[in-house]
Amino acid sequence: MKTMKLVWGAVATLMTLILIAALGAYWGLKQVEQYAAAPLNISEPQQLEIKPGINVRSLVRDLAAEGITENDWRLKALLKLYPELAGIRTGLYQIEPGQTLSGLLTQLNEGKVMQFPLALIEGRTITQWREELASAEYLKPEQDVFAKVMAKQGDTGLAEGRFYPDTYHYEAGQTAEELLTQSYLKMQQELAAAWEGRDxxxxxxxxxxxxxxxxxxxxxxxxxxxxxxxxxxxxxxxxxxxxxxxxxxxxxxxxxxxxxxxxxxxxxxxxxxxxxxxxxxxxxxxxxxxxxxxxxxxxxxxxxxxxxxxxxxxxxxxxxxxxxxxxxxxxxxxxx
Structure with missing residues (x-):
């Protein structure tokens, strides 16, 4: 009888410990969830540049120093629960009011960087478009880019009129060559279709x-x-x-x-x-x-x-x- 009491006492103690551990784990999980779901402390959109060599821990530390989020044990726990969030990509991003830490890390993980519009307007000349490119924010400058694009397409003619007017989008630090290649090929396509269907x-x-x-x-x-x-x-x-x-x-x-x-x-x-x-x-x-x-x-x-x-x-x-x-x-x- 005494032995049975000892066994039941041990079982009760073990169950109590298990319950305490479960409650502690549940509390910790809720703390991490609340941490990840808490809105970042910003009142207006902000740009965030992720440079090569920055990891998620140093990023959160820097954000915490600016009062945007908190940096404590919950970050480590969050990354253990969702290790994919640690794989942030370089680039220029925009943080929005109401965005959560989890949402931000997901955005950085997926590489959803800022996109900037470049309007090449119909009726304008190559000279005017060069001025547009030169003044485009975050677009990397490039010399003789129109001639460069045409040369790569095997076209040795004049650039005037050979590029299609439209609104194109680019990332910070991108050169204009990729955009203008799209523009050049689009004009060739539209011109060929118009010529084929001409009177x-x-x-x-x-x-x-x-x-x-x-x-x-x-x-x-x-x-x-x-x-x-x-x-x-x-x-x-x-x-x-x-x-x-x-x-x-x-x-x-x-x-x-x-x-x-x-x-x-x-x-x-x-x-x-x-x-x-x-x-x-x-x-x-x-x-x-x-x-x-x-x-x-x-x-x-x-x-x-x-x-x-x-x-x-x-x-x-x-x-x-x-x-x-x-x-x-x-x-x-x-x-x-």
């Missing part, structure tokens, strides 16, 4: 001529409903052997000399791009055309217009005869 009666011999015509259309109007008519005017003039006489080509040929106005002297000057002096198309595109301008150049509207003039509100008056055109010029440009 076969167009007075154009090559896809490059289509690209050049599309760039002029892009500069002449931003109104979607006018692109087809502008394209028709130029196609009709090319068929008749008439000069294009389009101001944007003159401006492009003037380069940095252009200060907002075109004079009669400018219109008389012989440059490869002055379509008041040369026959046919200029030797290259004058800007980056949009897909809409490519499609308009490939399939102009079925109209017999030969002239158009600005109404000074972004729209144009289209005319079939020189007399109609002169009347429109007198009304909208000469105020007669």
């Amino acid at each position: 076969k009666t167009l007075p154009l011999k090559t896809p490059y001529e289509l690209l050049t015509l599309a760039s002029i259309i892009e500069k002449e109007t931003a109104k979607p409903e006018e692109r087809g008519w502008v394209a028709a005017v130029f196609a009709n003039r090319l068929r008749k052997g008439m000069r294009l006489q389009t101001d944007p080509t003159v401006i492009y040929g003037m380069g940095e000399r252009y200060q907002g106005n075109i004079t009669k002297k400018d219109l008389r000057e012989m440059t490869p791009y002055n379509t008041y002096r040369i026959n046919g198309l200029p030797p290259s595109p004058i800007a980056a055309p949009s897909k809409a301008s490519l499609l308009a150049a490939a399939n102009p509207a079925d109209v017999d217009y030969l002239y158009f003039v600005s109404r000074n509100d972004g729209s144009h008056v289209f005319s079939r005869t020189l007399r109609e055109h002169n009347n429109a010029v007198n009304k909208f440009q000469r105020n007669r």
